[in-house]
Amino acid sequence: MWAATVARLTESADMEEEEEKEPRVPCDSDYERLSVLGIGSFGRVVLAKRRDTGDLFALKLIAYSKLTLPKHLERTQTERDVLSSMRHENIVKLYCAYRTSTHFALVSEYCPGGELFHHLCRRRVFKAAAVAFYAAELSLALDCAHARGIVYRDVKPENCLLDSRGHLKLVDFGLAKVGVADLYLGAHSVCGTLEYMAPDVLAKKPSGYGLSVDWWGLGIWTYELLTGLPPWYGPDRHKLFKNIRHAPLRIPPYVSLAAASLLANLLRRHPRERLVGLQNLKRHSFFANIDFDTVSTHDNPPIRPKQGLANNFDAKFAALDVDDDDPPPTRKPATRTAAIVVDRASLQNWDYARPLRS
Known part of the structure; x- marks a missing residue:
């Protein structure tokens, strides 16, 4: 009986260790998009809620259609790689990265102070x-x-x-x-x-x-x-x-x-x-x-952010529909080099989930 108990505990510990090393990479349906926090050159950032836990995250969506040059794709991968390797109190924490049919997605901690x-x-x-x-x-x-x-x-x-x-x-x-x-x-x-x-x-x-x-x-x-x-x-x-x-x-x-x-x-x-x-x-x-x-x-930083969802972000973004397509780029892509084709199969090392307890 003792041996069986030890075996079960060992198996359980092994499973927990394996789960910690390889947590599940989420998908877009795991998140409910609540409001737009910002618009950038290659996509947008939205406030999103995890459906199963109710936790809030910042969801950065990088549109495939905006990545028209090889350096755009390279820098997108660099951001994902750098953030996944960082562990510091003053650097935003990346929790996971996944892809949709139209976007690369980065799921980071939500910073309500704006x-x-x-x-x-x-x-x-x-x-x-x-x-x-x-x-x-x-x-x-x-x-x-x-x-x-x-x-x-x-x-x-x-x-x-x-x-x-x-x-x-x-x-x-x-x-x-x-x-x-x-x-x-x-x-x-x-x-x-x-x-x-x-x-x-x-x-x-x-x-x-x-x-x-x-x-x-x-x-x-x-x-x-x-x-x-x-x-x-x-x-x-x-x-x-x-x-x-x-x-x-x-x-x-x-x-x-x-x-x-x-x-x-x-x-x-x-x-x-x-x-x-x-x-x-x-x-x-x-x-x-x-x-x-x-x-x-420190217990008393100089700024105490307002309480409430997206209260410290520009109101012009909060008024946007989270399901709208991204606005067109402000500048046309360079015509000297043919635009690269970016789709869901690009960046094979993109998918990522942060190990538990890290």
């Missing part, structure tokens, strides 16, 4: 203490990515969400590049949002650029939160391109000396003169009142 950009638009500027808090959390997320050889390349307030407590979560790794371990070398593509691009990205040097561009991005991000706009913001893209590379950095007089010093050091055009790395950042006087070891678990 985009940091949404809160910036409402407040116009943040106080220095709030900026230091969120800059510390963003720096921890970037440091986690860099430790794994990943350069993020798209730091901006729109890509920073707040969870229910008001803590920052970095999202959207669609422009990330893996295999970059050097601060100054390893990447060559000119990509990102122009207002936040580092001069070493725009320079198109044969040697390329490295992880240091994310610290430049942190500088632009910090400047925007403190002043309301990026430092060289303007409608003329050619002029903006030129100003990023050559125009002087003008810091408003109401910005504190500590903040001005941080901006001046992060926004040095020569990457080898730039303030880079989490350890160097921690020592700067701007973060004198921040404990980097406990900031991500």
Whole structure:
């Protein structure tokens, strides 16, 4: 009898271990779509409820029809691969990935606090203490990515969400590049949002650029939160391109000396003169009142998100029908290269379910 009991317990443990290693990949019918949270270049993000548990998730739907170039498909796979490998309090958690007849789907944790950009638009500027808090959390997320050889390349307030407590979560790794371990070398593509691009990205040097561009991005991000706009913001893209590379950095007089010093050091055009790395950042006087070891678990973040579904997201998205087709792209795909055919059979390594308890 004892032997039979042990055998049953062993079998049960083996089954639990197997289930933990290979959880079931869900399908679209497992989720009820509630409202649209945002629209991007390649699809949309919707608030979805798991039918069997009632749990809420952010469902990112990437339309096959929008992936017209090989690099689009490659970056879609990169985002799925990077997020599935990440485990950090300040990086959004990916739970699973599946495909429908028309879309690739990423199921991530729902951050009801909405985009940091949404809160910036409402407040116009943040106080220095709030900026230091969120800059510390963003720096921890970037440091986690860099430790794994990943350069993020798209730091901006729109890509920073707040969870229910008001803590920052970095999202959207669609422009990330893996295999970059050097601060100054390893990447060559000119990509990102122009207002936040580092001069070493725009320079198109044969040697390329490295992880240091994310610290430049942190500088632009910090400047925007403190002043309301990026430092060289303007409608003329050619002029903006030129100003990023050559125009002087003008810091408003109401910005504190500590903040001005941080901006001046992060926004040095020569990457080898730039303030880079989490350890160097921690020592700067701007973060004198921040404990980097406990900031991500702090009980009182600067922003307390409104309660309720999608209350911290742009109302124009909430008004959209979740079953509507995605809006047409704002720009036509390049005609020099024939558009690739993307369908349900593409990206064979796409399907994913996060191991339990991880």
